[in-house]
Amino acid sequence: MSGTTTATAFATARAEGRAALVGYLPAGYPDVAGGIDALRTLVDAGCDVIEIGLPYSDPVMDGPTIQAAAQAALEGGVRTADVLRTVEAVAATGTPTLVMTYWNPVERYGVPRFAADLASAGGAGLITPDLTPDSAPEWIAAADEHGLDKVFLVAPSSTDERIAMTTAACRGFVYATGIMGVTGTTQTTAAGVAPLVARTRALSPEGSDLPVGVGVGVSTGDQAADLAEHVDGVIVGSAFVRRLLDHADDRPAGLRALAALAEELASGVRRG
Amino acid sequence: MTTEVDRTTSYDADDRGWFGGPEHGWGGRFMPEALVAALDELTEAWHDAMADSSFVAEFDAILRDYAGMPSPLYHAERLSRQVGARILLKREDLNHTGAHKIRNVLGQALLTKRMGKTRVIAETGAGQHGVASATAAAYFGLDCTVYMGAVDTRRQALNVARMHLLGATVVPVESGSATLKDAINEALRDWVASVDHTAYLFGTAAGPHPFPSLVRDFTRGIGDEARAQCLEKYGVLPDAVAACVGGGSNAIGLFTAFLDDEGVAIHGFEPGGEGVDTPRHAATIHAGEKGVLHGARTYVLQDADGQTIESHSISAGLDYPGVGPQHAHLAATGRATYTPVTDAEAMEAMALLSRTEGIIPAIESAHAIAGAMRVARELAEEKGPDATVLVNLSGRGDKDMGTAIEWFGLGRTEAEISDDVTEEPVG
Known part of the structure; x- marks a missing residue:
């Protein structure tokens, strides 16, 4: 795999004086091929890093929008192997491609096996919304063995001690949840997220230069511009999923809407 | 009755919630980071409360005078x-x-009051834990929201009515299979956004640490x-x-x-x-x-x-x-x-x-x-x-x-x- 690493993608954006744009969509929606088309559309429209959601039956961190797409994907029969296939197709573009997954599907697949198969599909690593580093020794070992990114989350409620522990365990970037809430429900503002970003930067291991990506609650170019001044990465998920759901009967229109939003956000992170 | 808090067993969890040690891996806490602070706060409050004889005495008195313990x-x-x-x-x-469930909710609601929180949420399948939670909330004067699968709200209309009469808000959950597991997911989503003033009255001895051990202590x-x-x-x-x-x-x-x-x-x-x-x-x-x-x-x-x-x-x-x-x-x-x-x-x-x-x-x-x-x-x-x-x-x-x-x-x-x-x- 000759693609850029996640760290390089963030560094490139930083060198250009802007934040990186991270785009999320679940695999398998509207079907596996349609999901790959949608993710490649995000790449073409300017996303610097891609997150592929692994659809799961019990997604406690996700609001109704992502739940709806993930459930449709599961009802359509998407399997873990299809997610890895999707990773392979998207990573082939050279854009760093991570998988965002709840923990049980990885544990069920077998942690070392998942890490090996993700690496051989060209995947960059995992974002684990319900796995914190203190519960993750097996994943950390497997990720280290295969050189995969380990993206853990910090939240406004995290103590300083936990932010230090979490950032020390991250590779690629650290995912800061902009609001106390689930995906796609409330709007994050730069002022709202600033204290968490400042604490995360201050508590990251010295010299690590770990990028801070902010997600949960970002949906417009203006918001991206507002946030981009303060963070290394702007993560958008539900707003992209919404475009696909709104055009469920007309896939080309869905992809056009997706591209338009990605371009708006890509220009937003450059305005910041 | 007297709650015997200092009696431990050979089968208890360690202080991180692992039963049989982390190497066997039963239990633990696989949760979003956003909830970890609240779970830590709850763990500390529960330990403090169980070590406080006045808390235990109040719990026992409520069980006796209000709920009819000990049962024969x-x-x-x-x-x-x-x-x-x-x-x-x-x-x-x-x-x-x-049912036995009143023990758990009265214990958790008393703990909620002690922690200074004003609202409780709960999940329910058939509605029994929802009714018990609504009862405890009424007893302690707490706001109460109960998440219930939409399929179950139709199957258990009588319990929905009981919760309403007791002053609780009942939210039908349409996501997933619209049953108990989805009600738990939805309650967790509420909690992520409301954790500063809300306690989650978990309905059974499952879920992330400390719930399995905390619910056990109250039952x-x-x-x-x-x-x-x-x-x-x-x-x-x-x-x-x-x-x-x-x-x-x-x-x-x-x-x-x-x-x-x-x-x-x-x-x-x-x-x-x-x-x-x-x-x-x-x-x-x-x-x-x-x-x-x-x-x-x-x-x-x-x-x-x-x-x-x-x-x-x-x-x-x-x-x-x-x-x-x-x-x-x-x-x-x-x-x-x-x-x-x-x-x-x-x-x-x-x-x-x-x-x-x-x-x-x-x-x-x-x-x-x-x-x-x-x-x-x-x-x-x-x-x-x-x-x-x-x-x-x-x-x-x-x-x-x-x-x-x-x-x-x-x-x-x-x-x-x-x-x-x-x-x-x-x-």
């Missing part, structure tokens, strides 16, 4: 004669709101009382104890007092639904595999990709695709035995207990009765009529009359009905 230990003589051994029933069906009075009552009446411990296991709060509440009594066999009875050889059951320990659900590593009904499989039981209170992690640990170590009881066996036991003892049990508890009768017959052969099985009669069956009407065809004539119910001659 009752010798079911006519049922005992049928199996040839002594069957003792721990009468949790006589508690306020009709262990069942076993502590029963053990003392049995010793006082008969001068010996029972040969076996039995309870139904869905998430497992009534079972762990009974079992805890007996875990270190080596001579006491411990039996959990899981909902076998239409049979564990069919896809329609909820026998998680018997037929599930190790996985992570709702924050704990435990046995889970799941497919090859780790997606949760929808469970089935005629008893909504047992219809859950996971199980409390301490039960997984007790099963893995062999300390307790978990066996399925089918819908049909449970319904037969429901009818039998109604007719022999004048007690209409909850269908959940009827699983325990059916299983305990098997155990009692075996023990009777081995030890004779003094063999004793102590069963947790965890709740009463009023809520289940709709199911009973359908199952037994209770609109029919007396002769038709009695043809269906096999009752052995009572000696």
Whole structure:
């Protein structure tokens, strides 16, 4: 795999004086091929890093929008192997491609096996919304063995001690949840997220230069511009999923809407 | 009654919530980081409260004066004669709101008040935990929101009405399979956004640390009382104890007092639904595999990709695709035995207990009765009529009359009905 690493993608954006744009969509929606088309559309429209959601039956961190797409994907029969296939197709573009997954599907697949198969599909690593580093020794070992990114989350409620522990365990970037809430429900503002970003930067291991990506609650170019001044990465998920759901009967229109939003956000992170 | 907080067992979790140590991996805390601070805060408050004699005394007084504890230990003589051994029933069906669940919610709501939070949320399947939570919220003057699968709100309209009357808000959950597991997901989503002023009254001894141990502490009075009552009446411990296991709060509440009594066999009875050889059951320990659900590593009904499989039981209170992690640990170590009881066996036991003892049990508890009768017959052969099985009669069956009407065809004539119910001659 000759693609850029996640760290390089963030560094490139930083060198250009802007934040990186991270785009999320679940695999398998509207079907596996349609999901790959949608993710490649995000790449073409300017996303610097891609997150592929692994659809799961019990997604406690996700609001109704992502739940709806993930459930449709599961009802359509998407399997873990299809997610890895999707990773392979998207990573082939050279854009760093991570998988965002709840923990049980990885544990069920077998942690070392998942890490090996993700690496051989060209995947960059995992974002684990319900796995914190203190519960993750097996994943950390497997990720280290295969050189995969380990993206853990910090939240406004995290103590300083936990932010230090979490950032020390991250590779690629650290995912800061902009609001106390689930995906796609409330709007994050730069002022709202600033204290968490400042604490995360201050508590990251010295010299690590770990990028801070902010997600949960970002949906417009203006918001991206507002946030981009303060963070290394702007993560958008539900707003992209919404475009696909709104055009469920007309896939080309869905992809056009997706591209338009990605371009708006890509220009937003450059305005910041 | 007196809550005995300082008595630990050889089967407790470590301070990070692992049962049997992290190397065996039962329990733990697989949760979004956003909730970790709240779970840590809860853990600390629970430890402090249980070490505070005034908290414990207040809890005991509320259980006694408001909820009717201790519940009696009752010798079911006519049922005992049928199996040839002594069957003792721990009468949790006589508690306020009709089940053991009131213990847990009063404990958690008292803790909520102590923590200075003003709102509680809860999930509910059939509505029993929702009703209990709404009751405790009314008692303590807390705001209460109950998440309930939309499918269940239609199946259990009476309990929805009870919650409304008690002043709670009931939110029907349409996502996923629109049943209990999805109600838990939705309650967790609420909690992520409301955690600064809201406590989550978890309904069973499952979920992330500290819930499995915290819920056990508030329900262990069942076993502590029963053990003392049995010793006082008969001068010996029972040969076996039995309870139904869905998430497992009534079972762990009974079992805890007996875990270190080596001579006491411990039996959990899981909902076998239409049979564990069919896809329609909820026998998680018997037929599930190790996985992570709702924050704990435990046995889970799941497919090859780790997606949760929808469970089935005629008893909504047992219809859950996971199980409390301490039960997984007790099963893995062999300390307790978990066996399925089918819908049909449970319904037969429901009818039998109604007719022999004048007690209409909850269908959940009827699983325990059916299983305990098997155990009692075996023990009777081995030890004779003094063999004793102590069963947790965890709740009463009023809520289940709709199911009973359908199952037994209770609109029919007396002769038709009695043809269906096999009752052995009572000696």
